[in-house]
Amino acid sequence: MNNKTWFVAGQGSIGSFIAYNAMNKGISCKQIVRELTQTSQTCFHPIDKDSILLPESLPFSGLVPASIQFLIVPLKAYDIVPFLTQVKPFLAENAAIVLCHNGLGTIELATELITDNMDLFFCTTNNGLYKNEQGVFQAGLGESLWSHVAGLQPEKLTNNDFTSLLGSANMVNNLQQVLWQKLVINCAINPLTAINKIKNGALDQDVYRSSIANIVNETLAVGQAIGVELKHDQLINRVYQVIQATANNYSSMYQDVHAHKKTEIDFITGHVVKLGKELGIPTPTSNLIYEQLKTLYNNQ
Numbered sequence: 001m002n003n004k005t006w007f008v009a010g011q012g013s014i015g016s017f018i019a020y021n022a023m024n025k026g027i028s029c030k031q032i033v034r035e036l037t038q039t040s041q042t043c044f045h046p047i048d049k050d051s052i053l054l055p056e057s058l059p060f061s062g063l064v065p066a067s068i069q070f071l072i073v074p075l076k077a078y079d080i081v082p083f084l085t086q087v088k089p090f091l092a093e094n095a096a097i098v099l100c101h102n103g104l105g106t107i108e109l110a111t112e113l114i115t116d117n118m119d120l121f122f123c124t125t126n127n128g129l130y131k132n133e134q135g136v137f138q139a140g141l142g143e144s145l146w147s148h149v150a151g152l153q154p155e156k157l158t159n160n161d162f163t164s165l166l167g168s169a170n171m172v173n174n175l176q177q178v179l180w181q182k183l184v185i186n187c188a189i190n191p192l193t194a195i196n197k198i199k200n201g202a203l204d205q206d207v208y209r210s211s212i213a214n215i216v217n218e219t220l221a222v223g224q225a226i227g228v229e230l231k232h233d234q235l236i237n238r239v240y241q242v243i244q245a246t247a248n249n250y251s252s253m254y255q256d257v258h259a260h261k262k263t264e265i266d267f268i269t270g271h272v273v274k275l276g277k278e279l280g281i282p283t284p285t286s287n288l289i290y291e292q293l294k295t296l297y298n299n300q
């Protein structure tokens, strides 16, 4: 029996999936929302079961100082630091915090925000969910991979915690490599689909081959320069496998641009461009794509 009380940041797609799983497992779980007006219940639509209303969420004003022991933060990468700053007074001095998002660049910032007895974990997920006016819909099942990333007590969480909240999950010892492999895929697929307004599958055409090859090479060069073990042929093959497996999907970045929402570009291509600059590694194609995407977002 899992007797932890979990707090989940936001009422988004992954956060609602976590709240749904917790409810089914009898785990105490509260989603934290910004305002009282956001506390209305989310309707969750599982793939193979009836839709169900999730428990009411809790606004920040309803939190008790220093009370949160277990927190999972499944937010867009750009919302992680603002959320952690806001929630900090409500964290217990020995809290366990799990970050869960696409892209890279938040772990260092979050580590600076936590105090000595707290522990930080990171979880990357391949579950597929989306949100619209009717609620949150589960689109596909996937595995989640997690690791302890900062603090002195990794035993605060076990694989059972992650499987209870996210379904199939495994602890990994090579999180950095896993995250960079995913970063290569997101760098190759997300901005190109958003800029060209195409589904993922349309990238499997000659016209995009050189851009994809350049993006993979540049991302790989930057990752390798900071010591991440990445294999070129394996990554190119993986990018095309994902393009084919998700051929009918619109990438999350395409969806954000289409919905006039902020994108995660700073934590995907932007992360590679920034590190490349610091390390003196040229990333011309990534620079161009980053600028194009930024212009596209600012113009909308």
Ligand SMILES: NC(=O)C1=CN([C@@H]2O[C@H](COP(=O)(O)OP(=O)(O)OC[C@H]3O[C@@H](n4cnc5c(N)ncnc54)[C@H](OP(=O)(O)O)[C@@H]3O)[C@@H](O)[C@H]2O)C=CC1
Pocket (backbone or CB within 6 Å): 009, 010, 011, 012, 013, 014, 015, 032, 033, 034, 074, 075, 076, 077, 079, 082, 083, 086, 100, 101, 102, 103, 125, 126, 127, 128, 129, 130, 131, 252, 264
């Ligand atoms: N959805 C998916 O299938 C997958 C998503 N991911 C990644 O997981 C991360 C989360 O994605 P997803 O769940 O889709 O994102 P969503 O946009 O659906 O959810 C994020 C939610 O957090 C809310 N939020 C932001 N800041 C705060 C705050 N300070 N306090 C309370 N609530 C806040 C947002 O509210 P508001 O809209 O009002 O800002 C939004 O409802 C992203 O990095 C994504 O790329 C990874 C794999 C699959």
Ligand SMILES: CC(C)(CO)C(=O)C(=O)O
Pocket (backbone or CB within 6 Å): 102, 185, 186, 189, 190, 200, 242, 246, 249, 250, 251, 252, 253
């Ligand atoms: C794997 C991929 C590219 C699927 O669309 C994705 O992670 C995203 O859209 O953010």
